[in-house]
Amino acid sequence: MHTWKMWAICTALAAYLPEEQALRQACLSCDATQSCNCSFMGLDFIPPGLTGKITVLNLAHNRIKVIRTHDLQKAVNLRTLLLQSNQISSIDEDSFGSQGKLELLDLSNNSLAHLSPVWFGPLFSLQHLRIQGNSYSDLGESSPFSSLRNLSSLHLGNPQFSIIRQGNFEGIVFLNTLRIDGDNLSQYEPGSLKSIRKINHMIISIRRIDVFSAVIRDLLHSAIWLDVRKLAFSVPEKIQLLRIMSSSFAKKISLKQCLFTDATVPEIVSILEGMPKLMEVEMKDCTLLGTGKWYKQIHANQSQSLRILTIENLSIEEFYLFTDLQSVLDLLSLFRKVTVENTKVFLVPCKLSQHLLSLEYLDLSANLLGDQSLEHSACQGAWPSLQTLNLSQNSLSDLKMTGKSLFHLRNLNLLDISENNFGEIPDMCEWPENLKYLNLSSTQIPKLTTCIPSTLEVLDVSANNLQDFGLQLPFLKELYLTKNHLKTLPEATDIPNLVAMSISRNKLNSFSKEELTVRGAQVGSVQLSLMECHRSLLVSLICTLVFLFILILVVVGYKYRAVWYMRMTWAWLQAKRKPKRAPTKDICYDAFVSYSENDSNWVENIMVQQLEQACPPFRLCLHKRDFVPGKWIVDNIIDSIEKSHKTLFVLSEHFVQSEWCKYELDFSHFRLFDENNDVAILILLEPIQSQAIPKRFCKLRKIMNTKTYLEWPPDEEQQQMFWENLKAALKS
Secondary structure (H helix, E strand, O other), rough: OOHHHHHHHHHHHHHHHHHHHHHHHHHHOOOOOOEEOOOOOOOOOOOOOOOOOEEEEEHHHHHHOOEEEOOOOOOOOOEEEEEEOOOOEOOOOOOOOOOOOOEEEEEOOOOOOOHHHHHHHOOOOOOEEEEEOOOOOOOOOOOOOOOOOOOOEEEOOOOOOOOOOOOOOOOOOOHHHEEEOOOOOEEEEOOOOOOOOOEEEEEEOOHHHHHHHHHHHHOOEEEEEEEEEEOEEOHHHHHHHHHHHHHHHOOEEEEOOOOEEEOOHHHHHHHHOOOOOOOOOEEEEEEEEOOOOOOOOOOOOOOOOOEEEEEOEEEEEEEOOOOOOOOHHHHOOOOEEEEEEEEOOOOOHHHHHHHHHOOOEEEEOOOOHHHHHHHHOOOOOOOOOOOEEEEOOOOOOOOHHHHHHOOOOEEEEEEEEOOOOOOOOOOOOOOOOOOEEEEEOOOOOOOOOOOOOOOEEEEEEOOOOOOOOOOOOOOOOOEEEOOOOOOOOEEEEEEEEOHHHHHOOOOOOOOOOOHHHEEEEEEEOOOOOOOHHHHHHHHHHHHHHHHHHHHHHHHHHHOOOOOHHHHHHHHHHHHHOOOOOOOHHOOOOEEEOOOOOOHHHHHHHHHHHHHHOOOOOOOOEOOOHHOOOOOOOHHHHHHHHHOEEEEEEEEEOOHHHOOOHHHHHHHHHHHHHHOOOOOOOEEEEEOOHHOOOHHHHHHHHHHHHHOOOEEEOOOOOHHHHHHHHHHHHHOO
16 A cells, blocks of 8 residues: 555655646746746746746746647746736647636737637736737627726727727726727727726827727726826817816826917816816926917816825927916915926016915936026915925025025925025025925035035035035934045034934045933944045955955966966967968978977987988987077977977887877877877877877877877887888878
């Protein structure tokens, strides 16, 4: 019985392990949390070996074309499946049959030409579905989402998407986010979205006002935040189709990448004013064709709910001709928060500022306000309730004038004038009496003076050119001094109530414990890098380590003759780069003889006599006799080989043990193989097995396997034939 159990376990393991191995081969990025990142791997299919352990599978940006029935069958615990940016055009009907726990499915940017309700049927836990960027033109005759009761966010649409039918969203009751990319949406059947009772964030990219109007009718009571993109409000007659929006219960309207004209602005404002629950209007990356000379008077209903206006990156081509906006003065009195960022605002008309009676927050960052225009914009009676003002990234240059312009703002407690260009600042300035927070970072200030108000609780002067900090700020709690040139900490007695201070990226060399003590109370925590705390010590330590490293290199190099090997490498490279064949006039020898000193008796007393006393005689180059005295031996070897017609290698056990013989073999090897000729002649003085040749003599192995060599015969009768063959080889 036990045997059968063991057999069953082994069989299961044998089947399981190859699957996991196959997965690891296809996707090497599975971590301990059972998350597998297989994106950007050029996969043509979903890798085999998926198991029930995996909870997150990322297969994005591959070349997968088909999802088959068995591909995901064993991945029963998947929570996230990312398949975006593949080439998927076909999905088997029961491909997701095992994914009952799946919460996020991304099929965006593929090639799906249709959507099947059968795909999503088993996905009863699905919360997020992304199917945008495919090639389907509609959602089918019925709802592909009818079984997705837990769906929270849905993103659909593509350039080919043209029609939404009644019933396409049946089964969906609530959505946190619904995004429809309908740039080319041309037909919308009334009631298609009415089945959804509540949509917290409705994002729709659309170009036709008539289709948008039909969509809005179904969203009057369900959409809380209406986010409209790429719609052109350019034809006044068509704007009348949007009158239905006045009955919408939406609390926020976002208009992004939209187009407006002077002729349509009054109608749009009138529609928005009529929305009973609208609290916030947002315009981002929009374009206004006009100068504010609206042809129809705007009648202000003074919406009792609208409180927030945000305008970012509004493009007005003729912004310098824009009028004073007197026609909208009555609309603005109830706004509490206004942001007009990066819109080329160079002036806020005084009358307009005076009508902003309830304004508490004003952001005019990244505009063109200068000192004079700020004085006019913040005229007497302007912004009486203002508490927060952001004037960063403008064209302010006079800090004294800036303070004077804002002096009458009794409620102002936070002022951000960072990223202006103040430079030198005066000794005395006037500031609002309740100012608590001042941001002067990145304003090119070289030195702080008593112009800085003493009432501050938070001061940011980071990223300036400060050499020291000598201000007395008795109420200061937070001080930001990063990216300056401070060499010492501020005096603790000057800022007795300080709670937090940021001083990173300065020139502090050291500081004492006493400097971090304020009236006997030590700072609770200090977070400084090692460089800032012990700069001198750290620099000394680095220099010591560098010196030790260089010293070790010198010692090791001396011990292992590194300089000699470097010279050898240089000579080797030079030999490699020299011309393959020396000119005939430079050939001085018939052969250069490479041999071991242990074989010198045979070479010098037998071979030399036979060859140099032959008729005609052969000229041989021997290192003992012909090398130039005082010249580096490697240069002698290279020159002798180049000046010789052939190279004779006298092979023996002693030869393969000689380092110099190896170098001679290496240098001659260039000629042997580059010229593809027989410049090398091998004489086997004694039998050598090729297996016995050391690995460092790999070239000798190669030559012996490809070239014919002469063996020295012990029999005297055969030696005459040996000399005849050698002479013939030298003459060839």
